[in-house]
Amino acid sequence: MSAQPVSPAAPHARGRGADPVLEIRNLSVDYGYDEPTHVLRQVSLTLNRGEVLGLAGESGCGKSTLAYAATRLLPPPGLITGGEVIFTDRDGTQRDILTLDDRALRASRWQDLAIVFQGAMNSLNPVHRIGRQIADAITAHRPGMKKPEALEKAAELLDLVGINPDRARDYPHQLSGGMRQRVMIAMALALDPQVLIMDEPTTALDVVMQRQIVEQIADLRERLGFSVVFITHDVSLLIEIADRIAIMYAGEIVEDAAALDVYRAPRHPYADGLLHSFPPLRGPRRELGGIPGSPPDLASLPTGCPFRDRCAHAFDACAAIQPELVPSAVPGDDPARRVACHLHTPALVEAAGFSPRLLPPALTHPAP
Numbered sequence: 001m002s003a004q005p006v007s008p009a010a011p012h013a014r015g016r017g018a019d020p021v022l023e024i025r026n027l028s029v030d031y032g033y034d035e036p037t038h039v040l041r042q043v044s045l046t047l048n049r050g051e052v053l054g055l056a057g058e059s060g061c062g063k064s065t066l067a068y069a070a071t072r073l074l075p076p077p078g079l080i081t082g083g084e085v086i087f088t089d090r091d092g093t094q095r096d097i098l099t100l101d102d103r104a105l106r107a108s109r110w111q112d113l114a115i116v117f118q119g120a121m122n123s124l125n126p127v128h129r130i131g132r133q134i135a136d137a138i139t140a141h142r143p144g145m146k147k148p149e150a151l152e153k154a155a156e157l158l159d160l161v162g163i164n165p166d167r168a169r170d171y172p173h174q175l176s177g178g179m180r181q182r183v184m185i186a187m188a189l190a191l192d193p194q195v196l197i198m199d200e201p202t203t204a205l206d207v208v209m210q211r212q213i214v215e216q217i218a219d220l221r222e223r224l225g226f227s228v229v230f231i232t233h234d235v236s237l238l239i240e241i242a243d244r245i246a247i248m249y250a251g252e253i254v255e256d257a258a259a260l261d262v263y264r265a266p267r268h269p270y271a272d273g274l275l276h277s278f279p280p281l282r283g284p285r286r287e288l289g290g291i292p293g294s295p296p297d298l299a300s301l302p303t304g305c306p307f308r309d310r311c312a313h314a315f316d317a318c319a320a321i322q323p324e325l326v327p328s329a330v331p332g333d334d335p336a337r338r339v340a341c342h343l344h345t346p347a348l349v350e351a352a353g354f355s356p357r358l359l360p361p362a363l364t365h366p367a368p
């Protein structure tokens with residue numbers, strides 16, 4: 001596979017100690033051709049080696065589109081209109097996934113990046129035994145491997161994800177929802193990928209099974225050392241598993257911060273609303289508030305901040321100027337923490353005479 005020339009790292013990726021394995025830079029995606037809808041607008045994100053990066057937001061905010069675009073699996077009418085997806089190999093070689101030719105892309109999939117799709121039942125072939133499906137995935141990428149060896153590897157992978165290898169002869173319908181999702185994780189791990197992208201891997205499961213899958217992923221990450229992008233609408237689940245959380249709204253990242261920081265004191269009003277829309281899986285109970293209104297139509301976004309119609313703290317600048325991701329303005333916050341909200345542009349707040357002292361402490365006061 002040939003290394004592609006890549007442009008310098010995005011500024012936010014150069015933090016002290018950062019070891020990026022995947023850098024999404026200014027990724028933009030449109031749906032439709034004549035009058036395209038801009039569903040992703042210049043999204044930049046960095047996944048560091050060994051890290052779990054959570055990606056959260058309501059349905060339709062673009063998080064799955066981001067995963068599919070980054071892995072070049074976006075079906076028509078989706079069209080990548082700009083950006084780079086830089087993968088850095090263990091030896092430091094970099095390649096832009098978006099510019100790989102077909103052969104290099106096939107080699108990269110499953111070994112560099114693997115994806116676990118939403119809805120395990122739909123992703124597994126109902127008429128083939130699960131052991132064979134895993135073995136087929138292995139031999140498709142390792143043509144030199146003989147079938148008995150691939151079946152043996154499939155049994156090992158099932159064991160790795162906590163399924164008795166004897167179940168390799170089962171068909172998908174003979175397994176519970178949680179087991180099918182584990183099979184999908186086993187399949188994704190078949191070629192020892194460095195990055196695992198998981199698109200709503202627990203959405204169809206009950207809370208107990210969700211917890212088991214999340215613990216399993218954390219355990220496998222610890223043992224195998226891969227990095228994870230974990231996509232979900234349930235931000236409380238991310239608090240359990242993620243090192244960092246990026247919150248998406250209307251095709252953009254609106255907050256990108258350490259998971260604990262988001263939990264303690266979300267800085268974007270939408271992140272705050274999202275956090276108060278789900279009961280926490282552990283710790284003290286929190287009052288659930290939800291977010292009024294619905295997400296905007298991406299085909300006709302309002303001017304200024306796309307969240308302003310739903311935001312209790314909107315002021316004049318919010319209608320006129322589109323916020324960009326900037327470092328949090330709250331003293332003491334992690335300098336790498338970024339927020340797309342005018343409350344973090346002191347000049348705009350001062351010019352409006354808008355007092356941050358009247359805002360909920362979580363948004364603008366130093367974290368407890």
Ligand code: SF4
Nearest residue numbers: 305308311318341342
């Ligand atoms: Fe609310 Fe304005 Fe911040 Fe948007 S920019 S989240 S409308 S305060």
